[in-house]
Amino acid sequence: MKIVMFYHSLYSDWNHGNAHFLRGTVKELQKRGHDVDVYEPEGGWSLQNLIKDHGADKLDEFRQYYPSLNPQFYNPRKKLNYESILKDADLVIVHEWNEPELVSEIGKKKEQYGYKLLFHDTHHRAVSDEESMSKYDFKNFDGALVFGDVIKNIYEEKKWVDKVWTWHEAADAEFFTPNRDEEKEGDLVWIGNWGDNERTEELMEYLIEPVKELGIKAKVYGVRYPEKAKKALADAGIEYGGWLPNYKVPEVFAKYKVTVHVPRRPYVEMLPGIPTIRPFEALSCGIPLICSPWEDAENLFSPGEDYLMVTNGNDMGYRIAEVLKSAQLAQSLSQNGRKTIEEKHTCAHRIDGLELILQELGIPEEKIFPIHNKSQKG
Numbered sequence: 001m002k003i004v005m006f007y008h009s010l011y012s013d014w015n016h017g018n019a020h021f022l023r024g025t026v027k028e029l030q031k032r033g034h035d036v037d038v039y040e041p042e043g044g045w046s047l048q049n050l051i052k053d054h055g056a057d058k059l060d061e062f063r064q065y066y067p068s069l070n071p072q073f074y075n076p077r078k079k080l081n082y083e084s085i086l087k088d089a090d091l092v093i094v095h096e097w098n099e100p101e102l103v104s105e106i107g108k109k110k111e112q113y114g115y116k117l118l119f120h121d122t123h124h125r126a127v128s129d130e131e132s133m134s135k136y137d138f139k140n141f142d143g144a145l146v147f148g149d150v151i152k153n154i155y156e157e158k159k160w161v162d163k164v165w166t167w168h169e170a171a172d173a174e175f176f177t178p179n180r181d182e183e184k185e186g187d188l189v190w191i192g193n194w195g196d197n198e199r200t201e202e203l204m205e206y207l208i209e210p211v212k213e214l215g216i217k218a219k220v221y222g223v224r225y226p227e228k229a230k231k232a233l234a235d236a237g238i239e240y241g242g243w244l245p246n247y248k249v250p251e252v253f254a255k256y257k258v259t260v261h262v263p264r265r266p267y268v269e270m271l272p273g274i275p276t277i278r279p280f281e282a283l284s285c286g287i288p289l290i291c292s293p294w295e296d297a298e299n300l301f302s303p304g305e306d307y308l309m310v311t312n313g314n315d316m317g318y319r320i321a322e323v324l325k326s327a328q329l330a331q332s333l334s335q336n337g338r339k340t341i342e343e344k345h346t347c348a349h350r351i352d353g354l355e356l357i358l359q360e361l362g363i364p365e366e367k368i369f370p371i372h373n374k375s376q377k378g
Helices: 018-031 045-054 057-065 082-086 100-108 149-158 200-214 227-235 246-253 265-270 277-284 313-325 327-344 347-360 370-377
Strands: 002-006 035-041 072-074 091-095 116-121 143-146 164-166 186-191 218-221 238-240 256-261 289-291
Touching (some): 018 035, 018 246, 018 347, 091 100, 100 116, 186 246, 186 313, 200 313, 277 289, 277 327, 313 327
Parallel strands (some): 091 116, 116 143, 143 164, 186 218
8 A cells, every 4th residue: 555644754863752653653664565655844943953953864763763764845935746656656745734735735635646535633722722623625635633532522523524533642662672671771761751831740750850759860851941940950950861862761761669640731621542652662662661640541551550640749759659668569660561552552452443444445455465465365
């Protein structure tokens, strides 16, 4: 099957978490025998910030970690050559970071080239910024893949598209693997971006203050930390590591004893059941995970077994100390978390789900399962 995908960036994960899941899904589609082209705009903000802060050689490093991933660039200020891009496509997926004009144009070309067309939504705009969602023209789309039931319900309520499927993010479990025997460099690590004051109070309560109180050795990675945030980290004795390429995350998790998940406020208040990509990756790496409050409305995990959930900052401090003290508890969390990912939440599981959706849309099975059909003929 020829699959064409339009996303903000495959190359850069600088403040762009969607790149994580995209990389894993493209790898899995390639492994199953599909021809996948990913298009990203020249001059996209994530890639530009990555190059400005860390240099173009990071793109060479990316290719070393992901040799099969090779995004195509287009000039967003010029009319695309839709003939060359779309003429042989069986499936086109357009991510919600794209401009409404591009979404509309690809929809208009659908009848001419005969592909199936899906929209992929991994953001909280459907609940936080309905006005921006109203700018998208979905009338030629076959459906939408959305990353949680709460978003699915909104799409169905608003009748934006005919069909909507929940398609949670997941971990590339072959890449994000446990290595808990590595010699440890510290106690706690947190990997995440500061981000638009959407969790400033929460990071103080559930990360910075508990670490300061416990006096443990901790390090934080991420971007868009204002000076005030860096000062708070320094005051708590927390080392700030700046941007960490997502392909380095397994190596870093291996060197620490515990991590935490502190979701942004819109996810806690408006999007129950959507944990974002970070917990999937942490659990996949087998690092013990402790979460500030969020509601697992879709029963993706088993709180208390896969990770620990706390109710306030004092509770977080207590739980961090407990995990650091008890090798048995740490090992149990590590093993249970990894097991749940392997059983339910890998990129392979998500492509299994996508294959069922494509069958529902009427794509021939010999295209959906090319390797399976080749082996049968052989």
